Amino acid sequence: MHDMLHKSDNALPNGVGVGYKAQHFSNILDNADPVTWLEIHAENYMGAGGRPIAQLRALSDRFPLSVHGVGLSIGGEGRLDPDHLSRLKHLVSWLNPASFSEHLAWSTHDIDGAGAYFNDLLPLPYTDATLARVCDHVSEVQDTLGRTMLLENPSSYLAFDESTWDEVAFLTEVTRRTGCGLLLDVNNVFVSATNMRLDPRAYIDSFNHAAVGEIHLGGHDADEDDHGAPLLIDSHGREVADPVWALYAHTIAVGGPKPTLIEWDNDVPAWDVLAAEAARADALLAPVPA
Template sequence: MSNRQGTLQSKPELKKTAVGVGLRSEHYENVLEQAPSIDFLEVHSENFFADAGVAVDLLQEVSRSTPISLHGTSAGLGSVEAVPDDYLKKLKRLVDRIDPILVSDHLCFTWARIGGRLFHGGDLLPIPYTEDSLLHAVNNIDRMQQYLGRQIAIENVCAYIEFDQSEFDEASFLREIVARTRCGLILDINNLMVNARNGQVADPDNYVDRYVGSLDPFAITEIHLAGSTPVAKEELLIDDHASPVSEAGWQTYERVLKTIGPRPTLVEWDNNLPSWRELLGEATKARKAQRRVFGRECTHESV
């Protein structure tokens, strides 16, 4: 690990029992009309890369009263190609404007050079867990952290294919990345459950529990919760963030909390968006789950 990583800055932490929701354009008016009774809001970084505009002004206004988490979907930190300079410049400008509580992205492949031109894959594509992939991911994460001058967090992704040549399991791969870069981890519970279901894992609960138990718990900075549209048993389950968190998801969340302790928790809902009230209702469920695990000392105002 390079000595320069000792200079990385982290924002003051949210309360470990903080609960947030994703802010999407359909709910901008709700947030502007009433102070959100929520601990933090997450936005997708790339939606606010413009030099100026209504969306940028809105985010700056909201950030004055509510902590903002910037969650990227396009950096492709697992790509062989380095994260483009232009992307890093736009991200840093946004970070400087908003001063977010967290900056994060996914451990996936998105960038590739074909015929001398750089292309973006348009999705969160999985990577093989090999020494070569590890080197590229570490270099990209380290480069982004040094460019921003702060720690970032990386999220586990859904993988709809498996690679024969992997040399690590996913949890070991993430643990090694953390050891080399000092980055944080976002633990997406629905991604784990979708991977277990699509992989026809015999005991999904045990799979998730072993995975979580293999991670460095001190590196986990945030938990993500989401729902997937139900499909027939023989169909591929997609992590579409288009439904409420399932009952199995809430049960898994409580087991995770018992294993690693409280962590800031985000409820994601990106498609077939509900009303703002219903979305806040999902946040209330997360707080109730925390109270069931930790007791009445886990206190929040009801949303």
């Protein structure tokens, strides 16, 4: 099955991308430096047409694009939504992006026979049953799209007692069984490690860097749990924090240069603020030997 999968010809460059927001359309066309590629959220472009699709077509003529899904619920207990998957296939077919990715998380659940959707991407226990389900879902997505997808590590706020795999081993096994790649979200690593009192560098050192097709960087908010201990929330609504920059520098030193995205989805700033974050990433990424 894996031999039938393919990636598109316009692979993402080992440079910096940003999550595209419509208010930045003119800025990007006027001067995108140092941004070399763009990411869109699939669910924003599943309509029939209009200005969003027209802008997306214009951008696709100028930049390699990454499509990032947030609604498939790869870790969910039920089957994947066939209508959602069909709309995703249509988008990917005409756009032919350089990359498609989704989260290792769940956002849908069957409650009393009715489907419920949660706005948050929720973590899942790492068990043999979960592994089999995730692999089935990843394989279904790849078979439907006719391309290799990337699976993103989640941000976690607690550990499940029933977990029998650690996260890195779980992700590595998914890649072995399905042939998928990985999206390494460095902010998620820092958030999870802080919340669960783990060593983020040890996580990075053990990660399957050979499977990484993309890196994400984003901002987080700091809070406290009921015991006064630090609790970080993956918010995508502010600058990348200094310790995440340090962890990113360690990541590319260990795993080599990878296409790197600045995620800023909430309280979206003016273009010059976002471009400055991209420039900071580029300054770290550009000198790293391939």
